[in-house]
Amino acid sequence: MNILLKLIVLIVPAIFIFLFFIILTNEDVYPGADYDQFELPDFELKDLDDSKRISIDFIEGDYVLNVWASWCITCIVEHPYLMNLSKTGVPVIGLNYKDEKQDAIVWLKKYGNPYQTILHDYKGNLALDLGVTGAPETFLINNGEIVAHYQGEVNDRIWNDVFMPIIKDRKMF
């Protein structure tokens, strides 16, 4: 009994070291990724380009919804990847988040426009309903249902590790 008690002093820390080793060296973990599935919330926003009203039924099928703003520095870093993505035929819809219209248009002229359509969410209502905490954030939408959500910059690695498995699984695009 006494020996067992003494061994506990060794065993308990050993278990913790082992657990921390496994958890902290796991490279597949993406803290920004979230796979909760939920319906795209109802919205009615204006188009950034021509101020037409856009409602939930306007965009059909599968697409990528990217939350961006002209004040967002990481969006500039992410931008070339989105340009490539839209060139390969993936429909990218922009959600302009808490941004002045003029600033957003100037920003797109400067860096290029990868978006098919841009929703102008000046007050951040739709973004709040989606669970957006900042920019950039990216959603994958499959027939009106959100199937993946990533907080932070999307690049080749994130696209392949976070989004690609779901796209293949659901046979999207």
Add this chain to the structure above:
Amino acid sequence: MRYLFIFLAFLSINSSSDNLYYFEDENDETRFNNLIKDIRCPKCTSGSLSSSNAPISEDLKIKIAEMINENKTDQEIKDYVSSRFGQDSLYEPDLNKNTYILWYSPFVFLLLALLFFFFRRQ
């Protein structure tokens, strides 16, 4: 003259103070204040909505005030927040199969400690 300025200073403080959120009765306001203490700010490492002035917290507080005025229950509001910003946005997590360990492990550890002392005495 000096006293007039002091008087005016007090008057201006009163006239510029106003409620940020509007409720039909005091009960709703109490509910609001309790809720924003129980919900974590999505952008902060550890801080409640009531302690935060981050833009996202401001939005969320306006939304919560709206939902209270729409007669939503506390549970509905908490569900709204946790389904969007994650389970960890509630300071008091729900009791479900994912949080059993969180809720019951203190009792398990207490039991283990008691057993430990019991056997040591023998």
